Amino acid sequence: MLALAVELARYPFDGGAAYSAERRSKTCGSTVALSFEAGLANIGLKVTACAVGQASAAIFARHCEGKSKDDIVQSADAITAWLDHGEPLPDWPDLHLIAAARDYPARHGAILLPWKAALDALSSGEEGR
Known part of the structure; x- marks a missing residue:
């Protein structure tokens, strides 16, 4: 997990990106801000x-490119069902x-933060158009 956390350095935040959002976990106070282009x-x-939240963000970043809002x-x-109800591990690499x-x-x-932040950014980007 710690190796994934170190990987975050590969993904510098860009305040000028077309899409951005920040999410905070109510349960633990973790935050994830993300930026991206179309x-x-x-x-x-x-x-x-x-470390769990950092690892989750790295896993999201590794495999999100090209995904649609519906994919996210x-x-x-699926991740929520897996976490809350013991459903099978979702089909997201790593x-x-x-x-x-x-x-x-x-x-x-903390695990869900990157997905929720991405959805916030995608939703706000649609509203702004």
Whole structure:
């Protein structure tokens, strides 16, 4: 998990990107700010979170490019079902690397932060057009 956290340096946040949003977990106080261009390209992250939240953000960043809003919604719903109801591990590459965190409900909010922030950014970008 710590190796994933270090990987975040590959994704510098860009305050001038076409899309950006910040999300805060109510359960643990972790925050994720992300920026990106159309098609979830050139993602940038600013993460203040535990190792689980940092790892989740890195996993999101590794595999989000080219995803649609519907893809992100479906993934977020599947991750929520996995975390809350024991559904099978969602089909998002590398998510298995943080699977052990499912046993810690206080970390569930941090796991979902990148998906929620991306949806916020995509929604605000649509409203602004």
